[in-house]
Amino acid sequence: MNITTAEFMMSNSDVKKCPKPNKPEFAFIGRSNVGKSSLINMLTKHKNLAKISAKPGKTQLVNHFLINKEWFLVDLPGYGFAKVAKSTRQRFSKLIFNYIESRPNLINLFVLVDSRHEPQAKDTEFMEWLGINGIAFSIIFTKADKLTKRKLSENLKVYEKKMLQSWEEMPPYIVSSSSSEQGKEEILAYIDENMKMAQE
Ligand code: GTP
Numbered sequence: 582m583n584i585t586t587a588e589f590m591m592s593n594s595d596v597k598k599c600p601k602p603n604k605p606e607f608a609f610i611g612r613s614n615v616g617k618s619s620l621i622n623m624l625t626k627h628k629n630l631a632k633i634s635a636k637p638g639k640t641q642l643v644n645h646f647l648i649n650k651e652w653f654l655v656d657l658p659g660y661g662f663a664k665v666a667k668s669t670r671q672r673f674s675k676l677i678f679n680y681i682e683s684r685p686n687l688i689n690l691f692v693l694v695d696s697r698h699e700p701q702a703k704d705t706e707f708m709e710w711l712g713i714n715g716i717a718f719s720i721i722f723t724k725a726d727k728l729t730k731r732k733l734s735e736n737l738k739v740y741e742k743k744m745l746q747s748w749e750e751m752p753p754y755i756v757s758s759s760s761s762e763q764g765k766e767e768i769l770a771y772i773d774e775n776m777k778m779a780q781e
């Protein structure tokens with residue numbers, strides 16, 4: 582797939598006010614600072630579509646973008662950022678869970694995980710919740726340029742081992758880097774394929 586147009590639609594803290602679920606959508610989620618905004622900008626070839634910030638916790642709303650006038654790309658708030666007040670954090674999670682449960686048009690949720698880190702309970706527990714609730718998801722390992730190939734493959738093995746403690750098989754995953762554009766074609770092809778399958 583080639584992204585020819587990417588338009589910002591709206592930011593929302595209220596699930597009910599989000600765009601009507603009348604187009605297929607793909608959402609991106611992950612811990613704060615995982616590289617979500619950078620990835621969205623890389624995929625859509627925009628420098629500034631999703632705000633990039635070195636300061637974690639900046640994206641605290643559900644953001645909808647209309648891609649190729651055909652599907653919604655959704656930037657969900659980062660979860661598990663410790664420096665946000667607890668009440669705010671709970672509001673985020675409620676928003677995230679409500680949102681995910683309320684979108685019949687959600688085809689796939691990309692869960693972003695920093696490829697440099699060991700499996701984090703926040704992420705693996707979140708994915709378990711997705712599994713229990715029948716939400717289709719895949720993992721994107723971000724910032725692959727920040728480690729050697731060898732270290733990357735070691736980390737992937739560790740991650741897979743951890744996942745296999747609760748999953749029968751490793752969920753689909755893609756390795757990416759917003760700086761080198763690694764993974765871009767693979768992610769776009771994945772979206773394309775899943776959109777076609779959903780339409781059949
Ligand atoms: P929040 O919106 O705050 O939750 O963060 P986010 O997940 O949107 O992360 P963002 O894209 O803002 O990136 C966080 C920091 O990581 C920024 O300083 C980025 O420049 C950096 N970064 C993101 N992706 C990559 C990558 O693939 N490679 C490298 N080297 N740095 C990256």
Ligand code: MG
Pocket residue numbers: 617618619631632633634639640
């Ligand atoms: Mg962001």
